[in-house]
Amino acid sequence: MIVIDEKRIFDEIERRKPVSVALNGPDGILPKIQDTASAIMERFGIPAYVLADSCFGTCDMNTNGAKVLGAEILFHIGHTVNSTSFGDNVVLVDAFDNISFDNIAKKCAEEFRGKTISLVTDSQHLHEVDRVKSILEQGGVQVKIGKGKGQLNDGQVFGCEFYPVMETREVVDANIFLGQSNFHAAGIALSTNRPTFVLDPYFNEIREVTEFAQGLQKKAILAVYKAAEAESFGIIVGLKEGQFSKMTALKFRKELESLGKKVQLFALTDITDDKLQNLRGVDAFIQVACPRISTDNHFHRPVLSTPQANALVKILKKENVENILQVPHWL
Numbered sequence: 001m002i003v004i005d006e007k008r009i010f011d012e013i014e015r016r017k018p019v020s021v022a023l024n025g026p027d028g029i030l031p032k033i034q035d036t037a038s039a040i041m042e043r044f045g046i047p048a049y050v051l052a053d054s055c056f057g058t059c060d061m062n063t064n065g066a067k068v069l070g071a072e073i074l075f076h077i078g079h080t081v082n083s084t085s086f087g088d089n090v091v092l093v094d095a096f097d098n099i100s101f102d103n104i105a106k107k108c109a110e111e112f113r114g115k116t117i118s119l120v121t122d123s124q125h126l127h128e129v130d131r132v133k134s135i136l137e138q139g140g141v142q143v144k145i146g147k148g149k150g151q152l153n154d155g156q157v158f159g160c161e162f163y164p165v166m167e168t169r170e171v172v173d174a175n176i177f178l179g180q181s182n183f184h185a186a187g188i189a190l191s192t193n194r195p196t197f198v199l200d201p202y203f204n205e206i207r208e209v210t211e212f213a214q215g216l217q218k219k220a221i222l223a224v225y226k227a228a229e230a231e232s233f234g235i236i237v238g239l240k241e242g243q244f245s246k247m248t249a250l251k252f253r254k255e256l257e258s259l260g261k262k263v264q265l266f267a268l269t270d271i272t273d274d275k276l277q278n279l280r281g282v283d284a285f286i287q288v289a290c291p292r293i294s295t296d297n298h299f300h301r302p303v304l305s306t307p308q309a310n311a312l313v314k315i316l317k318k319e320n321v322e323n324i325l326q327v328p329h330w331l
């Protein structure tokens with residue numbers, strides 16, 4: 001069960017006495033966020049708005065939504081990073097999953113006895129890392145926990161940022177991800193090119209995602225080679241605040257034009273196949289927002305992420321391309 005650190009929210013409201021607040025977080029915990037918003041309204045009598053648009057990370061906090069509503073504080077819940085606030089108006093609040101990993105960790109120790117693994121997780125399960133490490137070590141497994149970087153804590157990954165597992169990949173037999181997210185685990189498998197397993201405490205199962213990730217990789221590479229045949233490109237700037245990367249878009253425009261390609265520039269908040277279907281005169285797209293939009297979704301025309309677009313430029317320049325996604329940060 002997800003537990004939101006409501007004390008931190010209540011203390012902040014007591015201290016700052018805002019006239020109204022807003023809350024948001026990942027889709028999966030929205031019902032819990034609704035409960036917290038109701039608790040705020042009951043306890044303090046102030047409006048507490050739930051920003052219910054999809055929200056995939058600290059790259060996607062919708063501070064503009066809070067500003068439009070006049071909310072003085074935005075409580076961004078469930079994306080734990082190694083800081084507790086962004087500026088004065090955004091407060092980051094932890095939401096931890098209180099399920100125990102003990103049983104599945106013991107099962108994992110039996111399966112991986114004698115092996116060396118990299119232990120890694122997402123925001124909701126960071127507090128379990130030390131406990132699982134000690135269960136695995138008692139069972140004869142060597143455990144590495146890679147160092148965090150940027151916003152990442154040690155042993156933590158985002159969907160596009162993999163520093164801890166990239167640090168350990170040469171010295172481990174496999175990556176073990178704590179949680180239920182095939183999305184994060186597939187990213188780990190793709191970036192490290194190592195066997196990767198999900199330790200899922202809800203189903204009490206150890207799930208390998210290596211093959212699934214290889215499928216995503218094949219699709220990503222195929223899109224790059226299809227785009228290499230294109231004459232006209234649409235370059236899309238994402239309008240979500242933490243995914244805004246206009247300079248990268250303009251860099252790709254310059255490179256593609258110097259290689260004789262036609263370029264149009266677009267900006268979108270949500271980059272979906274439906275939205276792109278409306279756009280004419282474009283053989284292939286490059287989007288410089290969230291890289292997982294390109295790797296994890298189906299599009300009728302190639303839609304390349306930043307690392308894929310870097311590979312495309314190399315191919316067009318007849319340079320060597322290898323290991324497109326084996327980089328610690330896909331932006």
Ligand code: SF4
Pocket residue numbers: 056057058059060158159160161243289290291292
């Ligand atoms: S994968 Fe996408 S949503 Fe997740 S942190 Fe990276 S840019 Fe943001």
